[in-house]
Amino acid sequence: MSEVVLEARGLKVYYRTKRGPVRAVDGVDFDLDLGETLGVVGETGCGKSTLGKAILGLLPPGTHTEGSLTFRGQELLHLKPSEFRKLRGKEIALIFQDPMTRLDPLMTIRDHFVETIRVHKPEVSKAEATERAAEALRAMGIPRSRLNHYPHEFSGGMRQRIMIAMALVLRPSLLIADEPTTALDVIVEAQILDILRDLKKAYGMSLLLITHNLGVVAEVSDRTSVMYAGRFAELGPVQDVFRRPIHPYTQGLLASTIHLQTKELRSIDGLPPSLLTPPPGCRFHPRCEYAKEICEVEEPAMIEYRPGHFASCHFGRDFL
């Protein structure tokens, strides 16, 4: 039995706004095993980034949360900010879309590493921290001679490698990567994806990859979940979800993705719903070509249609 690193049960995250609660995450269940990569894919505003923020304790104060979210058995939803700071960066690390905004322009790369390490492990000397930094950078293909350089002296791809090296230097068991390659060009993106894929082998940690890019998910993930309007439409092994999608939204998303083998363009009619006033029943029903009466009134549960392959669709059986 593999160890579960992250577990979400009935997780809900509602932002408070003047116009009412925005149901960014609205009832999500999943497990993430040690050494596993879960790709969360969805379009703008589906709640995927909120999911990442909840795990990292980066939700704005006053945000309403429900259900449970545990990291190695520890409940994260009611953790104090001071307790979260002990976890974040050490046990749970993160990398973002735009590394430049996450690096301090007035600090050298060495200083970034030394600070990161010594915040969590004050007993480590500066010299020792520098050694660890050099080693972490080397693993990302950046020579030691660049330790004294400033962030602006690096290219976009190198900055993202530095971010990854920094995220890993304390050997976290969970890495959250929110659109880690979206700001990068395609060749550099492929380089970074290779790195992310190799990390699992080298570090044996878990990776939660959040992206809108189906290609990125396919290249890196073991399992994938497709998110729509705050819920998981589908969750399963990446091969199954891509090759034999069950939920009509997943089918539509795959069909509308333009890639090199695309023969015919398809799109999903309509727009994703507002998270202020999501439709009753299945959230996808207004756009679903197969929708029947039940879809408008009854919320579909996540049903395991194949071993480990779940979909929240009343008529999932029709698509097997």
Add this chain to the structure above:
Amino acid sequence: MPLWEGLPLTEDRVLDVEDLAVHFPIKANAAQALGRVILRRLLASRTEGDDRLLHPRVHAVDGVSFEVRRSEILGLVGESGCGKTTTGRAVLRLVEPTQGRIFFEGVDITRKKESELRSLRPRMQIVFQDPHAALNPGMTIGRAIMDPLLIHETPSEAEAKDHALRAMEEVGLTPADDLFSKYPADLSGGQQQRAVLARAIILRPSLIVADEPVAMLDMSIRAKILELLLELRDRHGLAYLFITHDLATAKFVCDRIAIMYLGRIVETGPTEAIFRDPKHPYTQALLAAIPVPEPGRVREQTLPRGEVPDAIFPPAGCRFHPRCPVALPTCGWEGRDFIDYLEQRHLDPDLARVDDVALGPVEGWRAALGDCRRGRVQDPRAVAAYVLSILGQAPKALAEAITGVDAEEREVVIRFRAPDTLKPKEVEGRIVECLLY
């Protein structure tokens, strides 16, 4: 002069671009903002003695030639910083070309004054990536679409409204009557891009420069906008210069594709041919790198290492040579490539230690265009011998491009052969700029 064909300009062509270059000077205050120290380091470590140093310029576009025919969609595809957007702006004279000539519908517009261009402007339009930024938030959709008409022609208010409503119907902004008085904020991203297109077509252009028109839209909406572009082309014989970083999108809409890298077009040809059998190593690398929604796929090709170099001092010879997996000794190897090689070796701590003892720190090397040198050396002969000994493990093309490692008085000089001249060449129905052919 056209680079590869001396065909006369015909009616058939909407746009003809010959040897276009756009260089941006680096302004003194920008250089100061960079910081003198950094600037000095940048200059010293890269290209000492290069006269480009006196007037550093960004070579955004550096000699590109192409044409767009009536009803044709030409894709200008490349990574960020390759010059595709600058090219798109330059052909409409939205930035000033440094060199080359631009013909729009057979008329040389390269040096025309803005007042002379005015009568042509209705026929050349541009659509940007972000429709939200392209629409005035305080102007209704109808007003925005009518505006070009009111500027360039003198219709009555009723005629203008009638035109605008028809343009809206045409781009699928319906119900047009309803949306006419809405503001941009009331529309979704896809609808906003439709409004931008309605505004672009209302003056019946013959060419639209479409700069990443779907990049900001969600996947499920993109297809519809691309289909609309194709429909408009079919209905009105519109031509597009379709600028994108996304090869898959380009494959879907373009008739022909020009692949850009660091200010140059490296390969041009029919879309089908380029995707079936790319010829330039850079095109091959780009195609191989695209993430495919197909789990379990194994990439067959090794990725080019590193990233696109900066356009202030583009590499000599073929600009792709430092990253090219199949580069030849004649591709333009130069001093900084040797320094790069030393830095690569430094990734191995053992090699780094040995190299540092024998050669001194990497920073001590000075690169120029044709050579690479290190001064104040105690024993130049020993250093030269060491350099020769490590060249055996260097990339073959780099090692073979070195014509001599000389020990001079307290100095070691590594000399490189001059690159062969790159000429665009026709290879199986496409134009490729690569010494392999």
